Amino acid sequence: MKVAFLGTGLMGLPMAQRLLDANIEIIAYNRTPEKLAPFRTAGVEIAEHPHKAIAACDCVILMLTNAAAIRSVLLSESSRQQLAGRTIIQMGTITPTESKAIAEEVIAAGGDYLEAPVLGSIPEAEAGKLIVMVGGTPEQFERWSELLQHFGAEPLLIGSVGAAAAVKLALNQLIASLSTAFALSLGFVQRQGIDVESFMQILRNSALYAPTFDKKLQRMRDRNYSNPNFPTKHLLKDTELFITEAQSAGLNISSIEGVRNILEVAVQRGLAEADYSSLFSSVNPEVLENYQINSAE
Ligand SMILES: NC(=O)c1ccc[n+]([C@@H]2O[C@H](COP(=O)([O-])OP(=O)(O)OC[C@H]3O[C@@H](n4cnc5c(N)ncnc54)[C@H](OP(=O)(O)O)[C@@H]3O)[C@@H](O)[C@H]2O)c1
16 A cells, blocks of 8 residues: 655654554655655655545545645645545544545545544654544445554544544643633732642642643743644644634534633744643743742842
8 A cells, every 4th residue: 555645744654654563555746845845755655746646546535724725735736637546534633624624525536534633742643643534434434444554553533524623622622721721820829829749749639630731830930942743833722723613513612712822822922832731831920920029129
């Protein structure tokens, strides 16, 4: 089998590497060709245009930012002409509505489409330990499970196209909301002059604890948001996707709208490319700390 891998960003690069490590032949495409340098050096086939990669394979994996990126790579006139008889596996985070619309267009062009968004980040992608959620038919799931197992040992069939995209957004809503809630309590404790470790000990032993708190604690305490696995701009994107979909489902979205505002402020502070724990700087701005220190003097 030969696989076209379109989108070798933070997640796509280690995922494509997993296929190479398993001796699966790939042809890779990325809008910014410089990011393909490690593959070029390793002799991996590189496509200059997405339609050339699609034409060369039966299966196309997409790991792109959003629906606009997917449309420009997959549904341009030249790419559309190559879709007949090919299976598209879309693995980025988009809304169920977007995923269903893209599926319809792929099918209209004679192709097959399933979604397989993932939970986990770069370390899990490198280790093949992502949680892969599949939206498609049982037949598609059976056919493509073996390939998807290179990314995560036990892909899960959630339902038809749209179902896995929905679960992925529900999970990312929790990432955004839990991290913001934790940042607020951490900032509060710090400003009250309470020992953070005492607070954490109580939290860790309580039903309120989530492992993600300890994952982000040190970054927040040090205000160190460098070398991101998951940048703030992507969490903001996923939060906006969730809001759009939840609003049309008739849910009260006021809590997550507050979280969106926190993320927007972090982006305005120049932290779009930083780790999403940078939302702490929006919840607990250092400018105000300085102001308080100065006014106390
Ligand atoms: N990072 C994570 O921890 C994580 C975890 C789970 C899911 N996800 C989801 O997985 C997807 C990819 O995430 P990532 O972290 O790998 O993002 P990333 O590093 O920003 O990579 C995004 C990819 O999309 C391409 N792209 C963006 N806009 C494009 C356009 N208009 N035309 C063509 N290509 C375009 C980029 O090309 P260039 O290189 O040219 O910019 C790059 O290959 C996103 O949907 C994200 O939400 C991410």
